Amino acid sequence: MSQLKNDLLLRTLKGEQTERTPVWMMRQAGRYLPEYRVLREKYGFFERCQTPGLACEITIQPVDIVGVDAAILFSDILVVPQAMGLEVQLIENKGPILPDPIQTANDLKRIHVPDVYETLQYVFDAIKLIKQELNGRVPLIGFAGAPWTLLCYMVQGKGSKTFDEAKAFCYQQPELAHQLLQMITDTTIAYLKGQVAAGADTIQIFDSWGGLLSPQDFENISLKYIRQIVNALKDEVPTIIFAKGAWFALEEMAATGAAGLGIDWCIKPQLARKFAGNNVTLQGNFDPAKLLSPIPVIQKEVKEMLQAFGPGRHVANLGHGILPNVPVDHARAFVETVKEYSFK
Numbered sequence: 184m185s186q187l188k189n190d191l192l193l194r195t196l197k198g199e200q201t202e203r204t205p206v207w208m209m210r211q212a213g214r215y216l217p218e219y220r221v222l223r224e225k226y227g228f229f230e231r232c233q234t235p236g237l238a239c240e241i242t243i244q245p246v247d248i249v250g251v252d253a254a255i256l257f258s259d260i261l262v263v264p265q266a267m268g269l270e271v272q273l274i275e276n277k278g279p280i281l282p283d284p285i286q287t288a289n290d291l292k293r294i295h296v297p298d299v300y301e302t303l304q305y306v307f308d309a310i311k312l313i314k315q316e317l318n319g320r321v322p323l324i325g326f327a328g329a330p331w332t333l334l335c336y337m338v339q340g341k342g343s344k345t346f347d348e349a350k351a352f353c354y355q356q357p358e359l360a361h362q363l364l365q366m367i368t369d370t371t372i373a374y375l376k377g378q379v380a381a382g383a384d385t386i387q388i389f390d391s392w393g394g395l396l397s398p399q400d401f402e403n404i405s406l407k408y409i410r411q412i413v414n415a416l417k418d419e420v421p422t423i424i425f426a427k428g429a430w431f432a433l434e435e436m437a438a439t440g441a442a443g444l445g446i447d448w449c450i451k452p453q454l455a456r457k458f459a460g461n462n463v464t465l466q467g468n469f470d471p472a473k474l475l476s477p478i479p480v481i482q483k484e485v486k487e488m489l490q491a492f493g494p495g496r497h498v499a500n501l502g503h504g505i506l507p508n509v510p511v512d513h514a515r516a517f518v519e520t521v522k523e524y525s526f527k
């Protein structure tokens with residue numbers, strides 16, 4: 184495997200002091216890029232995920248176009264429920280639909296823990312191709328959804344602001360819920376180990392809906408399973424946990440041994456640091472909608488963010504995914520301000 188020419192992200196995750204703060208953006212491979220939209224016209228969403236050449240091209244676009252310090256695999260968290268046997272449709276501009284969600288013990292019989300080398304080999308092939316094409320320019324981030332966030336979609340069957348049906352499932356049928364969560368966890372561990380074997384340099388776990396749970400439920404329904412995943416990967420690559428809205432569990436998340444914790448813009452970096460302690464790298468936390476501001480405002484607020492985190496143990500990022508209507512030069516201004524300002 185080729186040596187990395189830019190390993191700022193990996194060194195920062197390990198806690199080393201670096202020349203400057205590394206920067207990437209969640210959902211950086213996506214609709215705000217005209218080059219992505221061209222491919223979106225021609226190919227369906229899962230066709231883009233399943234064709235290594237396309238996934239590779241889309242993954243590398245933001246490295247070339249906005250100059251981020253890491254690539255993140257182009258795929259989706261919902262390929263895991265798909266591999267487990269659930270139908271997943273991605274309706275463009277509407278979001279995911281799972282027409283036959285899991286709601287009963289009988290439904291659970293329709294899914295299984297798959298052989299990931301049979302069902303998700305296309306992801307591993309994409310990773311190998313991406314690593315080859317990146318040729319060591321920047322590290323490659325692999326990823327998966329956290330079990331709770333995947334349960335949300337598998338039970339609710341679609342996106343939701345509250346995921347009340349997913350919660351009801353956990354509260355009314357806890358045994359079934361834990362059975363499902365364990366199946367997702369087992370699949371995810373095998374899947375992520377496969378990503379690492381194929382060449383992923385670090386792994387991010389997306390718990391987009393972690394913040395919908397109370398601290399107690401977050402521990403019981405989400406973190407318990409994330410912990411298993413982090414443990415399984417700990418000796419292989421650094422892992423990043425991004426549990427949106429779950430600032431209340433930063434201390435517990437740091438204790439899992441994850442190298443990095445993602446935070447959103449609803450908590451001050453100083454407070455997040457206090458909760459998380461000094462042995463973990465923090466990642467975030469620019470409000471994605473702030474990228475719609477005029478460029479001078481973006482520059483000013485990025486500097487304030489960098490100051491608030493302080494140098495070291497910080498990966499600059501957004502607090503959630505980039506919005507599709509962000510102008511490319513605004514995304515570039517975000518990246519360039521981090522690079523220039525954190526160097527000083």
Ligand code: CP3
Nearest residue numbers: 209210211212213255256257258259260275278389391504
């Ligand atoms: O970060 C990247 O650039 C890598 C690719 C990536 C995608 N989805 C591609 C995608 C990643 C890391 C994801 C993660 C993902 N997918 C999450 C967790 C992160 C988050 O934002 O909270 C979630 C909850 C999903 C599920 C999902 N996929 C939703 C809710 C949607 C529809 C809403 C939306 O953002 O469009 C998707 C579709 C999706 N996944 C798109 C992309 C680029 C848009 C599809 C399109 O091109 O129309």
